[in-house]
Amino acid sequence: MRSRIKAWHLWLFVGAAVVVAEVVAPEGELLSEGVDKAMEHHPVLTRAAIEITARHLTNDLPANLDPFTWIARLATSLART
Numbered sequence: 001m002r003s004r005i006k007a008w009h010l011w012l013f014v015g016a017a018v019v020v021a022e023v024v025a026p027e028g029e030l031l032s033e034g035v036d037k038a039m040e041h042h043p044v045l046t047r048a049a050i051e052i053t054a055r056h057l058t059n060d061l062p063a064n065l066d067p068f069t070w071i072a073r074l075a076t077s078l079a080r081t
Contacts, residue, residue, distance in 0.1 A: 021031055038046040055061045056068045063069045 018031065025031075035046065035050075052061070052067060056066055061069075
């Protein structure tokens with residue numbers, strides 16, 4: 001199954017998940033509102049998470065510094081055992 005998945009499928013999934021979240025979220029709990037709340041309480045951590053995610057998506061992080069790559073490699077390794 002994994003070999004048939006294309007990047008555009010994954011982007012479609014991400015977009016659909018955001019739309020569903022916008023539709024089902026209660027008042028004041030949109031994803032963007034969650035970021036606003038996180039910025040109030042943890043501005044450095046929130047900005048770092050956004051920056052790391054953006055740099056991951058633009059291939060601007062070396063694999064050894066990319067936590068998304070670490071997690072994916074760990075999950076793959078665990079799935080093989």
